Amino acid sequence: MFKRSIKLLAIIFATSMLLTSCYSYTTVVGNGGQGGEETTRWNHYLVYGLIPVGVSNPSNMNDGAGNYTVHTRQTFLNGVLHAITAGIYTPTTTTVTK
Structure with a gap:
């Protein structure tokens, strides 16, 4: 019974890690x-997004629109880059539509 509970919790934990979304x-x-x-x-961030290194400015990206x-x-x-670097480097993408 105890082994079955541990196995079920491990499966639930693994599934929740695999199903996280962006x-x-x-x-x-x-x-x-x-x-x-x-x-x-x-946009470039370090340490799980806590330290901004290079962040885009949408006001400059819109060309005056x-x-x-x-x-x-x-x-x-x-x-993928976030996972490979274990959270040290955490990029995001910004798109401005005019």
């Missing part, structure tokens, strides 16, 4: 992106 958030400025023109930049949409997310590739 995060994303979207900000709409003005009426949002009206066209299909996109600009994408990576008054209406745009900012989508920041952790892509699969960002997650």
Whole structure:
């Protein structure tokens, strides 16, 4: 009975680690992106995202547009780099749609 409970807890834990998702958030400025023109930049963080090293500025990425949409997310590739470096380097991706 005890071994079965430990095995079940190990399976639940392993499954929960494998099913974690990437995060994303979207900000709409003005009426949002009206066209299909996109600009994408990576953001660079250290120590699980606590120390920003190089963060993109959506205001500079929009080329003076008054209406745009900012989508920041952790892509699969960002997650792989985070896992390989054990959280030391944690990149995200920002896309501005004008």
